[in-house]
Structures are given as structure tokens and as C-alpha cells.
Amino acid sequence: MVGIEDEAIVLRAVDFGESDLIAHLLVPEIGRLTVIAKHARKSRKRFPGSLDIFNHIRVRVSRKRPGALGFLEQALLLDPFLPLREVPARFALASYLVELMDRMAPEGGPGPDMRRLFDFVHSALVSLGQGQPDLCMRLFLELRAFDALGLRPGLERCVRCGSELAPGPVGFHVADGGGICDAHGAEGLSGVLRVHLGTLRALDASLGSPMDQLPRLRLEGQALAEAREILFRFHRFHLGFELKSEGFLEESLGGLA
Amino acid sequence: MQRLVASLRRLPGVGEKSAARLAYFLLGAPDELVGELSDAIARIKADTVICSSCFNLGAIDPCPICANPSRDAGALCVVEEPADLSSIEQSGSFKGHYHVLGGALSPIDGIGPENLRIAELDSRVRAGGIREVILATNPNAEGDATAHYIAERLKGCGASLTRIAYGMPLGGDLEYADHVTIGRSVENRRNLE
Numbered sequence: 163m164v165g166i167e168d169e170a171i172v173l174r175a176v177d178f179g180e181s182d183l184i185a186h187l188l189v190p191e192i193g194r195l196t197v198i199a200k201h202a203r204k205s206r207k208r209f210p211g212s213l214d215i216f217n218h219i220r221v222r223v224s225r226k227r228p229g230a231l232g233f234l235e236q237a238l239l240l241d242p243f244l245p246l247r248e249v250p251a252r253f254a255l256a257s258y259l260v261e262l263m264d265r266m267a268p269e270g271g272p273g274p275d276m277r278r279l280f281d282f283v284h285s286a287l288v289s290l291g292q293g294q295p296d297l298c299m300r301l302f303l304e305l306r307a308f309d310a311l312g313l314r315p316g317l318e319r320c321v322r323c324g325s326e327l328a329p330g331p332v333g334f335h336v337a338d339g340g341g342i343c344d345a346h347g348a349e350g351l352s353g354v355l356r357v358h359l360g361t362l363r364a365l366d367a368s369l370g371s372p373m374d375q376l377p378r379l380r381l382e383g384q385a386l387a388e389a390r391e392i393l394f395r396f397h398r399f400h401l402g403f404e405l406k407s408e409g410f411l412e413e414s415l416g417g418l419a
Numbered sequence: 420m421q422r423l424v425a426s427l428r429r430l431p432g433v434g435e436k437s438a439a440r441l442a443y444f445l446l447g448a449p450d451e452l453v454g455e456l457s458d459a460i461a462r463i464k465a466d467t468v469i470c471s472s473c474f475n476l477g478a479i480d481p482c483p484i485c486a487n488p489s490r491d492a493g494a495l496c497v498v499e500e501p502a503d504l505s506s507i508e509q510s511g512s513f514k515g516h517y518h519v520l521g522g523a524l525s526p527i528d529g530i531g532p533e534n535l536r537i538a539e540l541d542s543r544v545r546a547g548g549i550r551e552v553i554l555a556t557n558p559n560a561e562g563d564a565t566a567h568y569i570a571e572r573l574k575g576c577g578a579s580l581t582r583i584a585y586g587m588p589l590g591g592d593l594e595y596a597d598h599v600t601i602g603r604s605v606e607n608r609r610n611l612e
Contacts, residue, residue, distance in 0.1 A: 211597035257526035407526035
């Protein structure tokens with residue numbers, strides 16, 4: 163029997179059988195972990211208020227072997243991130259990030275990488291609870307989510323030859339994973355998106371900025387439109403489908419998401 | 420037998436063991452009881468209508484609550500499901516009218532405002548005659564978010580918007596309660612004098 167005692171964030175919880183819940187958790191050092199919470203819907207004492215979406219909890223889980231379904235033995239609520247519930251745009255963007263993690267976070271990856279992923283989600287939920295998210299915030303957080311998932315696009319140098327990208331219009335090739343210089347972009351590659359170097363630099367700068375500074379970073383006009391297209395194409399390439407929460411996110415961010 | 424067990428298992432909250440237990444019970448039950456049950460199941464869809472005013476389930480439209488002139492039409496209680504309405508009715512604490520949303524916002528399940536009866540609520544409140552809208556969605560993430568969404572949408576409608584209180588359940592145990600519930604119970608404490 164393998165025991166896990168750690169903090170976790172609830173990505174999803176669904177009813178199972180007569181009184182149980184299946185919960186998807188994001189756990190440092192492990193990544194995504196699926197557990198069954200026996201009698202969670204009947205007992206007021208076992209998991210009081212702890213298995214709601216976004217909740218930051220401390221858990222004790224037992225598993226017969228790594229990779230097997232875990233049995234949730236105890237869950238203690240640390241932070242329900244209540245401010246996320248109070249503003250529809252916060253709720254929408256937090257739901258989008260959590261759904262992205264639920265779909266893409268690996269289970270059982272290298273510990274430090276999984277810890278980084280957990281830290282990203284935790285800090286993103288804290289940050290989202292402090293302001294009024296807009297389209298810029300959505301793009302910056304989505305880029306960070308891909309970065310935390312190990313899918314950081316190349317934004318500084320040509321991903322084909324490694325040369326520094328020259329000022330002016332450059333290419334962005336989703337399948338190659340980043341910007342490409344004019345020499346390679348002119349090769350007749352299909353799917354190359356023409357964008358300005360300034361847009362890639364702004365996105366790159368956002369990745370290096372502390373999380374609490376993100377609301378101050380701005381993308382305007384053409385840069386915003388280009389960044390939106392880059393992230394949209396990157397998302398669809400790696401995920402392959404639209405997340406269920408995208409519709410409500412779009413409505414909540416004023417039809418611009 | 421297998422067909423009945425498989426059908427019962429499709430009901431919410433019924434697992435394999437319960438389904439088999441129910442099936443064996445029906446097998447040994449009097450014909451009258453089994454006939455009554457099967458007749459009730461067969462007629463439930465045809466005999467049930469949705470109230471065109473509050474969207475509660477019932478046998479007639481408008482439902483007895485909406486049609487009752489002695490109830491307070493100025494107070495409107497918004498709930499997620501008909502079962503929530505029944506719970507409040509059983510408490511006997513509310514004598515106004517209801518509005519059943521049909522669920523709560525849940526973006527990760529693809530449930531947005533267009534999937535709930537929020538537009539109908541908006542029209543109902545803005546039509547006038549309602550002085551208070553009580554948001555009685557469940558006190559979980561989805562229910563809270565739905566209440567805040569509705570509150571934002573109904574801003575300026577002329578009615579006061581209130582949210583049901585949070586606190587310790589009757590028969591509850593402080594030792595097992597989460598700190599948010601305890602905190603809110605302390606915040607919302609009452610003077611006993």
C-alpha cells in the first residue's frame with residue numbers, strides 16, 4: 163500500500179454510485195491524481211466542504227500501487243478561494259484553467275516538474291481572486307499554463323536555426339513550437355502565422371514577470387489580436403478540441419475571449 | 420431480472436447492489452404494489468408538467484404555489500432544482516414565490532447561463548412587482564458563482580437581492596466542520612437576549 167499525505171487542488175469532483183465521489187486532484191510531486199472518496203455525499207464528517215472545485219486541501223490518500231485509483235481517507239480544507247466565486251469572469255477563467263489542467267496534467271511525472279505545475283495553478287488561483295480578469299490576463303495565464311505543462315513556445319529565437327529573430331514581421335509555426343526567422347518562414351511552410359516580433363517579446367516578457375504583476379501588463383491592438391491567434395492555434399494544436407468552459411469564458415470576458 | 424437490475428442501475432444514486440436488492444424486493448412484493456409502481460412510472464412523464472411561471476414540476480400549470488393568492492408575490496426565492504424548492508417548502512419558513520433555474524453554472528461541464536432559466540428570471544423580475552429576490556442556490560462553488568452571476572445581471576432591477584445565510588447545520592459538530600463554515604457561523608451569530 164502506498165500512502166500520500168500532501169496538499170492538493172480539486173480539479174473536478176463527480177458523483178459516483180450511491181454515495182461516493184470521484185475527485186481529480188492536482189498534487190505536488192505527483193501531478194494529476196484520481197481518487198475515490200467513499201461515502202463523501204452521505205457523511206457530514208468525513209470530507210466537510212473540502213471537495214469543491216478549486217479547493218486547496220490537505221489530503222491523505224492510499225493506493226495499492228502507483229498509478230492505481232487512490233482512496234481518499236482524509237481531506238482538510240485549507241483555502242476554498244472564495245473570491246473566485248464572487249466575480250463571473252474570475253469563476254470563468256479559473257474554471258478554464260482547472261479544466262485545462264484536468265485534461266492535460268500528467269500523472270506521475272518527475273517530482274520537481276509536478277511541483278512547478280502545482281505552484282503555477284495555486285498562484286494563478288490566488289492571483290485571479292484579486293482582480294477583474296480580462297482578455298490579456300487570459301492570454302498570459304494560458305501561456306503560463308502551457309509553460310508549466312512543459313509546452314513553452316520558443317519566443318526569442320528561431321526554433322529552426324536558433325538565430326535571433328530580427329525586428330519586424332516574423333513567422334510563428336505552431337507545429338515547430340515557436341517563432342521562425344524570415345529565412346525559414348519564407349520556405350513555403352504551411353500553417354505559418356505572420357506576427358510581429360514585438361508580440362512574441364511581449365509574451366516572452368509576461369512569462370518572466372511575477373504572477374502578481376500580470377494584471378499590469380498590457381497588450382493592445384494588433385499585438386493583442388496576434389497573441390490571441392497564437393494562443394488559440396497553440397491550444398488547438400496541443401489539445402485538439404475546444405474546452406467546455408470556453409463558451410462561458412468568452413461571454414464573461416465580454417465576447418472577446 | 421437482469422433487465423430490471425440494469426434499468427434500476429441507471430437511476431441516480433443506485434449502484435449494482437441496491438439495484439439487485441430492489442429487484443429482488445419487487446419480485447417478492449404483492450402484485451398490487453408492483454402494478455401501482457409500474458403504473459406510476461409509466462405515467463410520470465405524461466402527467467407531469469412544468470409550471471410556466473416558476474418552472475417547478477407538478478400536475479397542473481400554474482403550480483399550486485404560483486396559483487395561491489395568499490402567498491407573497493413580492494418575494495421570489497431562486498433555487499437550482501425542484502427538490503430544493505420542496506426542501507424550503509417543508510421548512511415552512513417561506514411564503515413567497517419561487518423560480519427554479521434547472522441547475523447551476525458549471526463551465527467545466529459546459530453549463531452556462533443559456534442552459535439555465537436565468538433569462539426567464541431576468542424578465543420576471545424586471546416585469547415588476549417583486550421587492551426581494553432571495554438567491555437560494557447551493558453554498559458550493561457552482562451555486563455561489565450562480566448567485567453572484569444573477570446578482571450582477573439583476574443589478575438595477577429595483578428589487579433587493581439577498582443570499583441565504585451560511586452556518587452550522589442542526590445537529591452538526593464543530594469538531595468536524597470546515598473552517599469556512601465555522602467562520603461564517605461566527606460572523607452571522609445571533610444575540611440571545
